[in-house]
Amino acid sequence: MATTTSTNIPPTPQHILIIGAGEFGLATTLSLLSNPTYSNTRISIVDSSPQLPNPSGSSVDANRIVRADYASTPYSKLALEVQELWRDTTPDGWGGEGRYHEPGFVLTADQGHGAYVQKSLDNVRAFAAADVSGGGDLTKIRELHGHVEIQAATGYEGVSGDHGYVNGNSGWADAEACVAFALRRVERERGDRVAIYSGAKVDRLLFSDDHGVTGVELQDGRQMHADLTVLTAGAWSPSLIDLQGRCLATGQAVAFIDITEDEQEAMAHRPVVMNWSQGMFIIPPRDRKLKIARHGYGYRNLVKIPRKKLQPDAGNAGDDEDDSIIEVSVPEVAVPIPLEAEDAIREAMGVLVPHMKDRPFTRTRICWYCDTPSGDFLMTYHPHHKNLFIATGGSGHGFKFFPVIGDKIVDALQGKLDPELAELWRWRTPEDLKRDMDGETFLGCDDGSRAGRKGMILAEEAKRTRT
Ligand SMILES: Cc1cc2nc3c(=O)[nH]c(=O)nc-3n(C[C@H](O)[C@H](O)[C@H](O)COP(=O)(O)OP(=O)(O)OC[C@H]3O[C@@H](n4cnc5c(N)ncnc54)[C@H](O)[C@@H]3O)c2cc1C
Structure with missing residues (x-):
């Protein structure tokens, strides 16, 4: 069986095929284009969507949170590096033409659920105090105790969570505009x-x-045909190669309501607000459209795929008679959000924006994360299939890294990735997976950031009606 390790990097390919024109695929392309090693390499990008940017892709949405507020120090450090690039608001900079806004981020937790929030606060404070590049202004990071302080920091009518902090150095990006920007640059x-x-x-x-x-x-x-195939198909990646529990497509509920001009005016410069214990978050509205969403364990949408399609060397090398199947969660994009999600979103609105609580949703969407058990990206050559590189596993937090992720992917292609990141984004062994997972079956990411019910099946939730 062929194995590729970082000490066994294949020669520079003549033709690279990239599957997926979302954040990971486009960022890879941009980095390959600017790297002299690949100046004679042809690149083909294929995407199933007839329309690019793909409106159903995970990278395309009204907004994405850009924060260095992580409990994990390496992600916090990397996010600070990126924030310098987001703050470039020249037309050709990542933050230009309204692609990036920095109104701050209020992160709260309910009593007894504050571990992630505390670690995250410690990280951003330490980096700002050490004056690390991108670390921002220490005076803009403030702990919040109780409802009065949280309400004053958010500006919303009600309060979610009973403690937390505000980081005025964080913000949000217009995700669809960023994908369009990357596409234009390509x-x-x-x-x-x-x-x-x-x-x-x-x-x-x-x-x-x-x-x-x-x-x-x-x-x-x-x-x-290509010398190297790069799999950047996001949540669809596990339906093209058997990743054996390393990645899972999980559907997350998103809803939009229309707001008035006055409401837009009032909310436009408020910070992003997220209750980490419940996973509910609100990002400031744009064009009178307010998005409310949940960062949770999500839904699985299980389908059966023939094993021989996903895993050609599965015990029976080349055995066309192998008719066993593998159950894989596959994104389903054309369905409304289930009732339980609608109720959770309405409940959060009832707290933060009670006067809007019963307003009809103008649009709902199930947006798909490509989750890994630990929440770390998967960025590595496949250990058993040479000439296949996998760059996926965004795990609901990958977008903010758009300006640097392509360089990291190309570093990894060349075996030059920073060792700390290479360790985080490596191919996990079965023992690693067992340790990272809470149980035998991979039901959802356990990076400490997820809330709500675990193990929900989309088809079951979709069947539920109000009695
Ligand atoms: C609701 C939601 C909220 C999020 N919030 C944040 C946030 O606030 N901050 C943050 O940093 N990150 C956030 N993320 C995560 C971030 O958006 C993703 O990690 C990132 O966009 C993933 O990019 P990607 O390129 O891997 O996937 P995608 O953008 O989905 O791109 C994959 C592409 O592959 C194509 N493809 C799939 N299958 C095939 C096939 N068989 N053939 C050809 N093409 C194929 C698809 O059409 C798609 O265009 C969020 C994600 C979601 C879903």
Whole structure:
């Protein structure tokens, strides 16, 4: 069985095929384009969506939180590095043309659930005190005790959580505008080296006799071959190769309501507010549209996929008779949010914005995380399929790294990734997975940031009606 390790990096490819034109795929392309090592490399990007930016992709939405507020020190440090780039508001900077806003972030917790919030506060304070680049202004980080202080910091009518802190150095990005910006930059810089194929759905990876990946077969039967295939299909990644519990697509509930011009005016400059114990968050509105969402364990949408399609070397190498199946959670994008999510969102609105509580949702969406058990990204060559590199596992917090993630992916491709990050984003062993998971089955990410019920199945929740 072929194994690729960081000491066994394949030669510079002549042709790289990237599956997925979301954040990870476009960022990889931009970094490859600016790296002289790849100046003679052709790049093909395929994406199943006929429309790019893909409105159903996880990277495309009204907004995403940009914060260094992490309990994990390496992510906090990396996020500070990125924030310097978000703060570049020149038209060609990541934060330009209204792509980034920094009204602050209020992170709260309910009694007894404050461990993540406390660690996160310690991290951002320590970095700001040490004057680390991007660390921001220490005086903008303030602990909040009780309802009165939280309410004063958020400006909302009601209060969620009973303690927490405000970090005036954090903010949010217009996610759809950022993907469009990256796409425009790829189009501008690509010359004749990059081809983008939209509406091109990969049906399966193609394998050589020794189980190396040689390219893909599209749903229409066309085959595309490449020296290196990079899998950046986000929450769809585990439905193209058997990741054996390393990644799981989990659906998260999002709802939008229309607000008035006066409400827009009042809320536009408020901080992002998140109750970590409940996972509910509100990001300041734009264009009179307010989004309320939940960062939770999410729903699984289980489908059966033939094992031989996802795992060609599964015990029966090349055995066409193998008709066993693997159950995989696959994004389902065209369904409304279940009642339990609607109730949770309305409850949060009832606390923060009670006068809007019963306003009809103008749009709801199930947006899909590609979760890993520990919440760490997966960014590595596949250990058993040479010429396949996997860059996924955004785990509901990957967006903020858009300006640097491509460089990290290309570092990893070249075996040059910072050792601390390489350790976090490596291929986990079965023993690692057992340690990272709370139980035998991977039901949801356990990075300490998730709230709500674990193990919900989308089809079951969707069936529930009000009695
Ligand atoms: C509701 C929600 C809220 C979030 N909030 C935050 C936040 O506040 N802050 C933060 O930092 N991060 C946040 N995230 C996480 C972040 O958005 C993701 O980690 C990141 O966008 C993932 O990017 P991606 O490129 O891996 O996936 P995607 O953007 O989904 O891109 C994958 C692409 O692959 C394509 N594809 C899939 N299958 C195939 C196939 N078979 N053939 C061809 N193409 C295929 C898809 O069409 C898609 O365009 C959030 C995510 C969600 C869903």
